[in-house]
Amino acid sequence: MMIEKRTLGLTGLELPCLGMGTWRTFDIRGKPEQHARKELVDSALARGVRVFDTSPMYGESERVLGACLTGRRDRAFVATKVWSPDPTEGQRQIDRALHYFEGRVDLYQVHNLVAWRTYLPVLERMRAAGTIAALGITHYQHSAFSEMEAIMRRYEIDTIQAPYNALDSACTHRLLPLAEERGIGVLVMQPFGEGTLTRTSPPSAELMQFERYGVRTWPAILLKWVLSDQRVTVAIPATSNPEHLEENLAAASPPWFNDAARMEVTRLAARYHAG
Ligand SMILES: NC(=O)c1ccc[n+]([C@@H]2O[C@H](COP(=O)([O-])OP(=O)(O)OC[C@H]3O[C@@H](n4cnc5c(N)ncnc54)[C@H](OP(=O)(O)O)[C@@H]3O)[C@@H](O)[C@H]2O)c1
Numbered sequence: 001m002m003i004e005k006r007t008l009g010l011t012g013l014e015l016p017c018l019g020m021g022t023w024r025t026f027d028i029r030g031k032p033e034q035h036a037r038k039e040l041v042d043s044a045l046a047r048g049v050r051v052f053d054t055s056p057m058y059g060e061s062e063r064v065l066g067a068c069l070t071g072r073r074d075r076a077f078v079a080t081k082v083w084s085p086d087p088t089e090g091q092r093q094i095d096r097a098l099h100y101f102e103g104r105v106d107l108y109q110v111h112n113l114v115a116w117r118t119y120l121p122v123l124e125r126m127r128a129a130g131t132i133a134a135l136g137i138t139h140y141q142h143s144a145f146s147e148m149e150a151i152m153r154r155y156e157i158d159t160i161q162a163p164y165n166a167l168d169s170a171c172t173h174r175l176l177p178l179a180e181e182r183g184i185g186v187l188v189m190q191p192f193g194e195g196t197l198t199r200t201s202p203p204s205a206e207l208m209q210f211e212r213y214g215v216r217t218w219p220a221i222l223l224k225w226v227l228s229d230q231r232v233t234v235a236i237p238a239t240s241n242p243e244h245l246e247e248n249l250a251a252a253s254p255p256w257f258n259d260a261a262r263m264e265v266t267r268l269a270a271r272y273h274a275g
Contacts, residue, residue: 003158005134005185010050010233016232018235019051019052019235020238022054024058025240026064034067037064037065037240055081055083056084066102081108081111104133106132106134107132107158108126108136109136110137112138112139123135137151138161152184157184160184161187161236164226165191166197166226166265167269167273187233192219197269202272206268213261219248221265223252224257227251228258
C-alpha cells in the first residue's frame with residue numbers, strides 16, 4: 001500500500017515528529033548491550049516514537065533494531081537503506097533487511113545515492129508489490145544536493161534525507177523548498193551535527209528565554225529548532241542514552257519556535273559552538 005509522501009502515513013502523530021537514528025548507537029554486540037537497546041526502544045515506542053532509521057552501512061544496527069522490534073514490528077515505521085555499488089550485494093542487503101524486519105520495510109532509501117540508477121527501479125517494483133510502502137534517497141554532503149534535486153524532479157520518490165541543524169541549513173536553499181513543492185517527505189539526519197553541537201551549551205541565562213516553548217536544555221532547544229520547520233516530516237537523532245531520549249522528547253511537541261526564536265538559536269549555536 002502506498003502512503004502519503006509528506007506524512008509517510010504516520011497517522012495520529014503530530015508532525016514534524018521525533019524519530020530515532022541508529023548509526024553507531026545500534027552497532028553493538030553482546031547481550032547486555034542488546035538488552036539496553038531493547039529497553040531504549042521500549043521507552044521510545046511507549047512515548048510515541050515510531051520512525052527508526054538504519055542502514056547496512058551501520059554494522060550490526062539493522063540486525064539489532066530488528067531484534068529490538070520482535071513481537072511489535074507493527075508499532076514501528078522502519079526506514080532502512082541499500083548501500084552497495086554491486087547490485088548482487090545490494091540485493092543481498094535487501095533480502096537481509098526483509099528478514100530482520102519480518103518481510104516488510106516501510107521506507108527503503110538509497111544510501112548516499114550509491115548506484116541510485118540501479119536501485120530506484122528495484123525499489124519502485126518493491127513499492128508496487130507492497131513489500132515496501134515508500135522509497136527515498138539520502139546524502140550527507142551538500143555537494144550531492146543538486147543530484148538529489150534532479151532525482152526529486154524526475155522520479156516518483158517519497159522522501160529525501162539530508163543534514164539540517166542550527167549550524168547547517170544548506171538544505172533550506174533549494175532542497176526543502178523543492179520537497180515542499182512536490183509534497184515529498186523530509187527526514188533530517190544529524191540534527192545535533194553528529195553530537196558536536198551538544199558538547200558545549202550556552203550559559204543557562206541564555207537558555208531561559210526558550211522555557212515558554214517547553215524546552216530548557218541546549219540539546220532540546222537544538223532539536224526544537226529543527227522540528228519547528230514545518231517542511232520537516234521527522235528528525236532522527238541517534239542516542240544510546242535513555243536520559244537523552246527523554247530530553248529529546250521534550251522538543252517534540254508544540255509550541256514551535258517562531259522565526260525570531262530560531263534566529264536566536266542559530267546565533268547562540270554560532271557563538272558557543274566549540275567545533
Ligand atoms: N547518509 C545518510 O543516510 C546518513 C548520514 C548520517 C546520518 N544518518 C542517519 O541520521 C541519524 C542521526 O545522525 P547522527 O547519528 O549522525 O548524528 P546526530 O543525531 O546529530 O548526533 C548523534 C549524537 O548526539 C548525541 N545525543 C543525542 N541526544 C543527545 C542529548 N539529548 N544530549 C547530548 N547528546 C545527545 C548522541 O550521543 P548519546 O548516545 O550519548 O546520546 C550521539 O553521539 C543517524 O543515526 C542515521 O540514522 C544518515
